[in-house]
Amino acid sequence: MKTYSIDFRQKILDTYHAEPISQKAIAKRFSVALSFVQKLLKQYRETKNIAPRTDRCGAKGKLNAEQLLILAELIEENNDATLEELRYLLYGKIGFSVSRATIGRMNKTLRHNFQKKTLFPSGKGTERVQILRCEFWETIKNISFKDLIFIDESGVNLAMVRLYARALKGERAKGQRPTKRGKNVSIIGAMSVNEILTSVNLIGGTDAITFEAFIIRKLVPKLWKGACVVMDNCSIHMGEEVKKAIEKKGAKLIYLSPYSPDFSPIENLWSKLKIILRSRKTTNYQELGKAIEFAFEQVTSENIFNWFTHCCYCTSSF
Structure with a gap:
């Protein structure tokens, strides 16, 4: 909602109470959005106050800090999972479901991006290979x-x-070989x-x-x-x-x-x-x-x- 002065808000409220006029007509008279008039009147009915709200800080996140940490661990353990798969895994951990779009946004919040894997042989991580790699450096140092x-x-x-080549957005980059x-x-x-x-x-x-x-x-x-x-x-x-x-x-x-x-x-x-x-x-x-x-x-x-x-x-x- 756009922030208007208290005097301006009061004029709208007084007009609503003094005249048999619809909210739509009030919005047209004062050149404001109908939604602004509706929210102002609702605010007055609920709080008896028409001052601009100062407690607005954006939409509340779907996941709290603890749940976000759980999601981070799931991504770490299943780094090639799709958003839908992560959504299902998270549901099993926290007991309620969030949308795939939320999972995508939370990925960005956690600074994870989807990229091509750097593959290496499974044997490279074994203890035997790591010992041999260390022995090589001892030999050559x-x-x-x-x-x-x-x-x-x-x-x-x-x-x-x-x-890789450039193309207009929405079109394929083509080439011959x-x-x-x-x-x-x-x-x-x-x-x-x-x-x-x-x-x-x-x-x-x-x-x-x-x-x-x-x-x-x-x-x-x-x-x-x-x-x-x-x-x-x-x-x-x-x-x-x-x-x-x-x-x-x-x-x-x-x-x-x-x-x-x-x-x-x-x-x-x-x-x-x-x-x-x-x-x-x-x-x-x-x-x-x-x-x-x-x-x-x-x-x-x-x-x-x-x-x-x-x-x-x-x-x-x-």
Whole structure:
């Protein structure tokens, strides 16, 4: 209700009592809303007072503080539940039902928003894996980050395009991509804190023989005494010849703990490359090869150093 002066309110009340006039006519005469006249007269009948109310502070919340805390716990335990499912779960806890819209508003009050999940393997949270992750850091913490070399593989294909675009509100954002993605192109790369040491692209997957050839022909010539090669423990990396070739050069080999891609800065390299490749819209393997070469050229020394910092191998600024 709009706040009008007491004098103005009194004039409306006096007119209502002095003249045989309807509430609608009073509203028209004084150029106010009919609802204002109705509320004013009701207020006078109930309280004998026409002063503006000062106790209005918005609608009372459907849930009190304790019930809101219960809802927060339910969201924490069932973070992928729909609003309707949360509504049902809350009913079982507090004994009365609230609307789905109320659940939505309370989600915002609790600062929860619905977003895409960041998924991780269920085994990552086991005690065994956590112990192995700690043991990895105990092994590597005394090695200078300047001697670390990370190796990994990634796959790309011809159907890689940007998946997000702009469109007018209410319309779909559309785009084209090749109907046939073709065979995957595997990229094997080795990265130190200073540079991309070496990389190779090949059509198809990477097997143990291919990986062994990459180590012996591409990586070993770039190694130095005291270098430490770090790679994940997938089966194609476990060949005896791989270890022998690295150690023969005076370097050593350490395997990442299971479920630990977050310990490998080269994962950030693949993310950057794929972002660039999605923007190139390649249609054949020759174009894709050139796009991969272009993407590697966009990687800066600062990028690499920041990736090492992100994975906690160094802390100083670039």
